[in-house]
Amino acid sequence: MGLSRVKSFMILIGSLGFLAGAGNGLAETGPDTVVLDSLAEFYEPVQFNHAVHVDLAEGKCAKCHHHTTGAAPLEPRCLECHKGGSDGGVYACRDCHPLKRFEADYLAALDGDRQRFHLDKPGLKGALHRNCLTCHVENGGPAGCQDCHARNAKGDALFRADIVAPPPGQPTGGH
Amino acid sequence: MKNFNRRNFLKGGLATGLAAAATGAPKPAAASGTFGGYPNSMGVLVDFTRCVGCRSCEAACNKEQGLPAPDKPFDDLSVFEERENGQQRRTSERAYTVVNRYDQTDRKSGPVFRKFQCNHCNEPACLTSCFVNAYTKTPEGAVAYNSKVCVGCRTCMVACPFYVPAYSYSSVINPVVKKCVMCYDTRLKFGRPPACVEACPQEVMTFGHRDDLINLGHERIRNNPDKYVDHIYGEKEVGGTAWMYMSDVPFEQLGFNTNLGNEPIISYVKDFLTIVPMVLTIWPALFTGFYLLANRKKAGVGAEKPEPKQEEKKS
């Protein structure tokens, strides 16, 4: 990813943030900020600037909210049933993408679900990361884990941040 | 741990092999019946198009399995540059899973990252080759391992077509082989996926019934024919594996051995057993089987090539 692309992304964000100030608080564009705290065990909550991203998406809600804001779904697989796309009043990612994607009871329920396409529906964590990070990577946005998620003490412990890597060329004692 | 009673595996496999030999009609390997896995067993479909190389899965594995501290923290991405005898990182007694980077010149989202761990074969060569039955294929799909039974002979290390089992040198008194057990004891048997699956921010790994995953994978390919390589690695390879892979870059370029064939490794061994029905010849036969396999393994590239130092370990 070129530095210039990162720079232009930052400039874009900056200018849009400024512009967004004017149209804040409109019901049609949703909340200005969304607090994403489902990874709170290991990371500080993310203050997601929704307003900036509304502008980045040029007001095309469906770029992120596929098939819940009146546009047809992007995935051909979803399109098979959810044809026209409907404004069903459900916009929050977590209303469709389960937080507990990996809990035994959710998996058991999936087993009984005859709409087998839902087997491939990502959980909340996957949906958010794939939506956000893919775009960030492709458009030069911040893409390091801690660019968005500041780790807490428990996260530091998980990643063994206490370990100081040996200087290069030094035998590691591994294997 | 669940009982293991598949007749295709060593004890039973031996008996059927000998019986076939007694009738004087050695059957072709395939006719001796491929297992194809327990019905309803679980699996994991890994989609490399989604992996961003964050190593969260490695961190989660380390914690879940209580593994020793790594040399570098899990957010240190310099591990992708590491080479040992020209090879990228491999699984070890201290890391049951590793992620490696494969640089691409012409890919929109940059390099491909490949997560690597035991594939939990439907007909595991490690299990077949182990003469003390330290390995178990559970009905849930995991190839679990009992270190209390293991005598440390390292046959499984030679047998595994993916070079997964690693030898632990840390205990002289209790030498053991170490590998991923799909979090069987702590998660899988309670209906939960392995820790790495849950930790992944991108949900690179989909956990479910192996049969469903195969359908789902082919559906992804059908819906995105321009994106994916039209192959699910592990659907058929060596008789099928519980962990399967999808990619947008040819598998050979990601260090996969695409020359292993679809026969389970046991079939090579069984062929010999049917020809020479003498218990004393079983070991040479096994090793001849492994020799054939080793030749196939040699044909592979990248991550699945043996480290040269495994030569010493064999003796």
Ligand code: SF4
């Ligand atoms: S990948 Fe190797 S260690 Fe894992 S089940 Fe297959 S043969 Fe055994």
Ligand code: SF4
């Ligand atoms: S946690 Fe997921 S995205 Fe991160 S390296 Fe592992 S498989 Fe890739």
